[in-house]
Amino acid sequence: xxxxxxxxxxxxxxxxxxxxxxxxxxxxxxxSLVRPHVVKADLLAAYRDMAADxxxxxxxxxxxxxxxxxxxxxxx
Numbered sequence: 001x002x003x004x005x006x007x008x009x010x011x012x013x014x015x016x017x018x019x020x021x022x023x024x025x026x027x028x029x030x031x032s033l034v035r036p037h038v039v040k041a042d043l044l045a046a047y048r049d050m051a052a053d054x055x056x057x058x059x060x061x062x063x064x065x066x067x068x069x070x071x072x073x074x075x076x
Contacts, residue, residue: 017029
């Protein structure tokens, strides 16, 4: 659900939004900037979604296996 919000901005900011972002994309642009600061991320769900992506998991495993030889051999 979306809600309408009226905000006030400086004339330069207003013109810049129209020039850079485009008239019909301002709401989406502002929401993408504000969202990380006001909506708590559901990390558990995000990790679950990543783990369910089998292609991503295969690529991650291949990458991690390929980097094992890059580590210096340390004695403890």
